[in-house]
Amino acid sequence: MMLCWILISLFVGFLKAQEVIYAQVGGTVTLPRENVEAGNAYVNWYRGNDKFITISRNPQGGIQRGKETKTNADLLPDFSLKISPVQESDFEIWRCEQYVLTKMSEKTYKLYHVTIPKVPAVMAGDSLSLECKMDSSPVKPKVTWIPPENSDCNLRNRYGEKIEVKGVFRCHSGVWTCKLEYGMRKHTEATTTVSVIDLSPSPDTIYTSSSKVDIPCSLSSNIPWSILKETGLRGGNWGFTPLSDPKLTQSLLSLSFDPVVRWNDTQRSDGTVKDKGRELKDQDLSMNLPVSENIRGVYTCDLIFSTKTLSRKVQVEVLKISSSGGSRVYEGQSVNLTCTLGHHNTSGLKVNWNCSSCSNSSLNLNSFTLSIPEVKVEHSGKWTCELWKEGKKLTYAVLSLKIEKAPVDIWLCVAISSGVLVFILLLVVISISIRRHRQMMMYRRHKTKFCCCKNPQQNQKGFYKT
Structure with a gap:
């Protein structure tokens, strides 16, 4: 009975002598080297019960690897051991031997698993469950869950091996980190990627x-x-x-x-x-x-x-510009340029008109309809209507307006046409006047005349037809 207690005490003491290090398969872990100020030292790292060195360093700076090395191990500048990525076969005891002159020191480490079960994609609005599983060890780590760092939201840390997030949204997508804190300022981080099924935000x-x-x-x-x-x-x-x-x-x-x-x-x-x-x-x-x-x-x-x-x-x-006279207008005409979205709901919207090649200082350039009472050749050019809201330009539309002088042949045609019309009108008036004059003369010629006379034979008085 006494022998059993002695063996148990020795085993517990051996476990306590080992430093606990947690690691995730596929992750990175560092086994720290003690007494790092001892620069002129031989540092040998051994794996499990192997008698062959996994990796070593001598005071002259030479690094030697074992021939049977089956791990992704390397030395850091302070000769601590870095394993990346961690393999399943790496979860065992590691020994670090240091020789400074005639003095030798030894430190052992034991790697323990920390795993996060894979989380399936979760729909926006549903609940998310995460668990950080750890092998049993002589230490009890403190578990902190660190959410993804997304710029458009600010998520808080959560604590405990198991957590549940209700009503997830797109900010919960990304890498979640399970941070284990144990021993003297030691920590290990395990990660998992969470995918939230949601649509990205769109402009209204x-x-x-x-x-x-x-x-x-x-x-x-x-x-x-x-x-x-x-x-x-x-x-x-x-x-x-x-x-x-x-x-x-x-x-x-x-x-x-x-x-x-x-x-x-x-x-x-x-x-x-x-x-x-x-x-x-x-x-x-x-x-x-x-x-x-x-x-x-x-x-x-x-x-x-x-x-x-x-x-x-x-x-x-859709912003559009229209011209009341079309894109080609003759000088002297009245033109309205209209910048429209197709409806009258323009609350909070403003417009700016500009024409780099025209002179428009006398026009109202802040109205959706730009009126030019009498266009001139100077108004020719590309007119731009810019749509603004709260100091931000939303879009713009361009209309090419061409102002031309009325050609001489047009005025000549107008003058000839006017002369012909006046001549025809004059002929019609003369014809009507002549016709009316002739009608009056005929009427007078055929009019019946009467006279008053005395017939001495019949001795009768009255009017007689002559």
């Missing part, structure tokens, strides 16, 4: 006037399509609701998985979408459209899963 409104526009939609994490399908991905689509008719929704594209992941044109699409058949790579779900007044509206990107649907909405506004 896109203002454009160019020939094409990209409507963004993408996954917030770099997750393979195979993982998404395992998580329950059933399909996806792009929908369009025009600003002119908010009650009408049109399906533009639908997601196809066979033979590759791509957008397919729908039967309800008008064929203007150029992304049909495009293979989707790097989780880019965006759509490209040619710009015209007809694309003004709200676009919805949907990813449909078995449990929920992820959506992002983007409103597209």
